[in-house]
Every structure is written in structure tokens, then in C-alpha cells.
Amino acid sequence: MTTDEAAALGAGFGVDLDGGTPALRQMAAAVRRLTRATVRTGVDDATLREITAELDRASERLEVDMRDGPFRGDAERVKERGLPFHYNPVLGQANPYAPPVEVWVVDGEVHGTTVINEAYEGPPGYVHGGVLSLILDQTLGLANLAADVPGMTLGLSIRYLHPTPLNTHLEIRSAHEAVEGKNIRSVGSIAADGVTTVTAEGIFRAVPRAKGRRYFNNHFDR
Amino acid sequence: MTTDEAAALGAGFGVDLDGGTPALRQMAAAVRRLTRATVRTGVDDATLREITAELDRASERLEVDMRDGPFRGDAERVKERGLPFHYNPVLGQANPYAPPVEVWVVDGEVHGTTVINEAYEGPPGYVHGGVLSLILDQTLGLANLAADVPGMTLGLSIRYLHPTPLNTHLEIRSAHEAVEGKNIRSVGSIAADGVTTVTAEGIFRAVPRAKGRRYFNNHFDR
Numbered sequence: 483m484t485t486d487e488a489a490a491l492g493a494g495f496g497v498d499l500d501g502g503t504p505a506l507r508q509m510a511a512a513v514r515r516l517t518r519a520t521v522r523t524g525v526d527d528a529t530l531r532e533i534t535a536e537l538d539r540a541s542e543r544l545e546v547d548m549r550d551g552p553f554r555g556d557a558e559r560v561k562e563r564g565l566p567f568h569y570n571p572v573l574g575q576a577n578p579y580a581p582p583v584e585v586w587v588v589d590g591e592v593h594g595t596t597v598i599n600e601a602y603e604g605p606p607g608y609v610h611g612g613v614l615s616l617i618l619d620q621t622l623g624l625a626n627l628a629a630d631v632p633g634m635t636l637g638l639s640i641r642y643l644h645p646t647p648l649n650t651h652l653e654i655r656s657a658h659e660a661v662e663g664k665n666i667r668s669v670g671s672i673a674a675d676g677v678t679t680v681t682a683e684g685i686f687r688a689v690p691r692a693k694g695r696r697y698f699n700n701h702f703d704r
Numbered sequence: 705m706t707t708d709e710a711a712a713l714g715a716g717f718g719v720d721l722d723g724g725t726p727a728l729r730q731m732a733a734a735v736r737r738l739t740r741a742t743v744r745t746g747v748d749d750a751t752l753r754e755i756t757a758e759l760d761r762a763s764e765r766l767e768v769d770m771r772d773g774p775f776r777g778d779a780e781r782v783k784e785r786g787l788p789f790h791y792n793p794v795l796g797q798a799n800p801y802a803p804p805v806e807v808w809v810v811d812g813e814v815h816g817t818t819v820i821n822e823a824y825e826g827p828p829g830y831v832h833g834g835v836l837s838l839i840l841d842q843t844l845g846l847a848n849l850a851a852d853v854p855g856m857t858l859g860l861s862i863r864y865l866h867p868t869p870l871n872t873h874l875e876i877r878s879a880h881e882a883v884e885g886k887n888i889r890s891v892g893s894i895a896a897d898g899v900t901t902v903t904a905e906g907i908f909r910a911v912p913r914a915k916g917r918r919y920f921n922n923h924f925d926r
Contacts, residue, residue, distance in 0.1 A: 505749035505756070510742050512759035516735045517800040519766035520728070521791045527727035533762045534727070537734035540755045544741035569743045571824050571832050578739040579801065579823045601801045602793050610793050611857045612841030619834030635833045640860040 502568035502576035513578035517601045572620035583617055583654065585624060592625045592670075594654035598646075608645040614672055614680045615640045621656035622668040622684035629658035633666040633686025646672060646679040656682075664688055724790035724798035735800035739823045794842035805839055805876065807846060814847045814892075816876035820868075830867040836894055836902045837862045843878040844890040844906035851880035855888040855908025868894060868901040878904075886910055 516537070523530075568576040575582050581602070585594040596617070604610030619638050626633050646652065656670035666686040671678050738759070745752075790798040797804050803824070807816040818839070826832030841860050848855050868874065878892035888908040893900050 503749050503752075505752040506742075509752045509756045509759075512756045512763070513735065513738045513742050515763045516738070516759055516766070519763045519770070520732050520735050520800050521796075521798070522770045523766040524769040524771055525766055527725050529765065530725075530727040530731045533765060534731045534734045536758065536762055537731075537738055540758055541734070541737045541741045543751065543755055544738070544745040544747055547746040548741070548744045549746055569825065571826070571835060574743075576743070577823060578742050600791075601799060603791065604793070605856070610838070610842070611860070612838030613793060615837040615841055615860055615862070616832070616834030619837055620832070634827070635864050637864070638833070638837055638860075638862040640837075640862075642857050642859070 502574075506568075507575045510574075510576045510578045510580075517578060518599050521601050521603075570620070572617055581617075583621070585621065585654075587628050590628055590658070592621050592628050592654075592656040594621055594656070596652050596654070597650065598648055598652065600648060603648060605645060607648060609648055611640075611642050611646075611680075614642075614646060615682070617654065618656070618670050618672065618680065618682035619684070621654055622670050622682060623686065625656040625658045625668045625670065626666050626686055630691075631658065631661055631666050632689040632691065634689060635684055636665065636687050637685040639683045641681045642679070643681065644677060644679045646674050650674045661688065724796075728790075729797045732796075732798045732800045732802075739800065740821050743823050743825075792842070794839055803839075805843070807843065807876075809850050812850055812880070814843050814850050814876075814878040816843055816878070818874050818876070819872065820870055820874065822870060825870060827867060829870055831870055833862075833864050833868075833902075836864075836868060837904070839876065840878070840892050840894065840902065840904035841906070843876055844892050844904060845908065847878035847880045847890045847892065848888050848908055852913075853880065853883055853888050854911040854913065856911060857906055858887065858909050859907040861905045863903045864901070865903065866899060866901045868896050872896045883910065 568574045571577055571579045572581070572583050573585060574580045581596045581598055583594050583596040585592055587593070594617075598609045598613065602610050602613040604612075615638065618640060619635060622638070623633070623635060651674075653673045654670070655673075656668060659667045659669055661667075664687060666688055668684045668686065670682045670684070672680040790796045793799055793801045794803070794805050795807060796802045803818045803820055805816050805818040807814055809815070816839075820831045820835065824832050824835045826834075837860065840862060841857060844860070845855070845857060873896075875895045876892070877895075878890060881889045881891055883889075886909060888910055890906045890908065892904045892906070894902040
């Protein structure tokens, strides 16, 4: 990825986890619950068909008002606080696809936690490795924002040390390491029950910094 | 990951994309549609709350009969054909979380295609990089199965060359490269509009082969 590409992508960069109404977050939680139920239910096909018809009617109601482009909130807010992350596929409480991962900052390092359910299963009883790489791709990028050096991912290296169990409290860590010329390097890990199961290193192309922009908002610290 | 761990995880290894009833696949498609609608809808909060209540009632109906452990089909079928993949979070047509990615084999190489929607958005208008790493983690593993050398992922390296657009027909390729001692190496890529946007290399710990096991079933070729 070139610096120009990174700059274009990072134009509205920043983290605003706030946003999205409680109603929208509850909607996402309901769809997340349906996702898990779909991969675990044993109800008969007739019941599945009835429910499917109901869900399609629900989608039709939501689809009467669909945005054409990416939803990124109003321009003023983006300028002030960065892109809203509530639809983010890893962190977004308003995105049913996100587990979601909850994140905060301690001493400039990103800490996170999540519980991964059966919808993300790889080997029986364990989280799909690719889902862990997805989570780390996101939190490594956050670590750069926490250090105020935004970048777009160029390279991601993941090492799977042990299987990571489903339905277990996972501890996620990501830290910015260094700026090396045009690039940024960050490292991260995921642990379950005190055992590190996955480590990651990311290389990012630096995005030119917007003057006066804060890349993290307060809602992110705790 | 040790050879013992890999062997334990890979005990039922194999690819059976068949399985799951049409009713279950339609159910998953309906939940997938709801996921996209959730991240794009602009309907008001009152409507969201009404729909959320309906979805929770639907979940309750599905949850009256939920399996305790991983659903892997009956033991005989697993022994004969390998694990059913219809709940797989990348490939599974019965998993609302999966885009899904459709795969087939040409000359021993895994080919795949998918279209990624707004639920998986990273930078505005583009697929979240971690979602691409998730897809490649899966298809690199399939490439080993297609070559009849099953393994569990030890390491995954991803290079992001260019942004990958949403709602675009993506071409996925993965090929087994070599067995190196206890490990297996595979490579893969994703392209959009004829341009390679992501490349990947995976290192896998070999799983001891089950005698007489076919790791791919015919439904996979086309």
C-alpha cells in the first residue's frame, strides 16, 4: 500500500467508539443472539421456515431506509472526534458481526476483552484462528492510534501457540513498538486462562497526521 | 502448537461442505440479511425496538432446542467424510457469520469467490483487512486438505497490497506449496477486478493422516 493510498483511507481516521443509539445496540445484540442460535438450534425445518419468514419481514422493515454509502456520522463530528467505530466489525456494539471486543487504554497500551461464541468455531470447541487474526489486526491498529501515530496495515504476522477455547474470557493486549521510516510496528497477543495462545506483529504505513487531531477519544479510556 | 495438539484438533479433520438442510441455509441467509440491514438502516429507534423484540422472540423459539457441544453431525458420517463445514465461519452456508465464501478445486488448487458487504467494512468503502486474513487463514488450510496433507495453522503472514472494495466479486486462490519436516507451507491471494490486493503465506503443523481418509469430498469439486 502506498503512502497516498494510506492517506486517502485514513482521511477521517480516529477512534470514536461512542455513537449509535442504545436501540441500535440492542438491535445488534438481538441479531448476534440469532446468529448463535442458528448454528446451535435443533428445531425442525418447519419451525425454521416460519422463523425465516418472520426475519425476512423484519429485514424489509429495516430496509425501507438504507443508506447508500458508508455511514460515518456527520462531517463535523468526524472532524472533531474521528470516525465512529460503532459499526466496526470487531469493536462495534452496533454491528452484529462483531463479537464485540471491548477495549480500553492502560499506560498507552491497548487492553481488550471478549468472549467468542459458537458462531466463530474452528476446530471443535475452539475459536477459528482467522477470527483471532481479525481481532488482532484491529487492536494492533488501535495501538498505533493510542500512541498517536495512525497507520494502515501493510503486513500482519500471526503465530498460533495453542488452541483458544470458545466461551472463555479472553485477554487481548496490543502495543505500539516503533516508527521505522514510513512504517510503524506494533505487537499484540491473546490469552485464555492466563496462557498466551496467539501472538501478532503488524507493520503499518504511516498516515499523515491531521493537525490538532486527537486519534483517541476519552470514552476509550477507563 | 505441538504435534499432539494438532493431532487432537485434527481428529475428525476433513471437508464436508454438504450438510445442513435447505431450511437451515435459508435461516442463515435471513440472519445475514438482518446483519447488513442493522449496519445500514436509518429507521427510527421506536421501530428498532419493535423489531428487536420480534427478533428476541425468534431467538427464544430457536433456543428451546440447543445443542450443548459442537455440532459435528453423526460419528459415522464424520468418519466417512470428515467434519461438516456448513457451520464454518468462513465457508458455512448455514452460518450467518460467514460471508459465505464459495470454494472449489482446480488442478489441486483451491479457488474461491465471495462478495463482502457493509457488515465487514474497515476503511470507508473497503473490506476490513482482518476479514481478509480470516478468509485466507481458512482457504490456506483447505489447500492442504486438497493436497491430502492436513495441518493446523501455526503461523499466518498477510500482506495488504491495496485496499479491497466492498460489494465486489473477489477472487481467492490458495495452493499447497511444500511439506518441510513436521510443517506444511501454503500460499494464497485475494484479487478484486483483476488486481491482487492481499497475499498470504501459512505455516501448518502436519496432522497425522487417518488411514484411508479422504480429506476432500466430491461436492467440493466442480
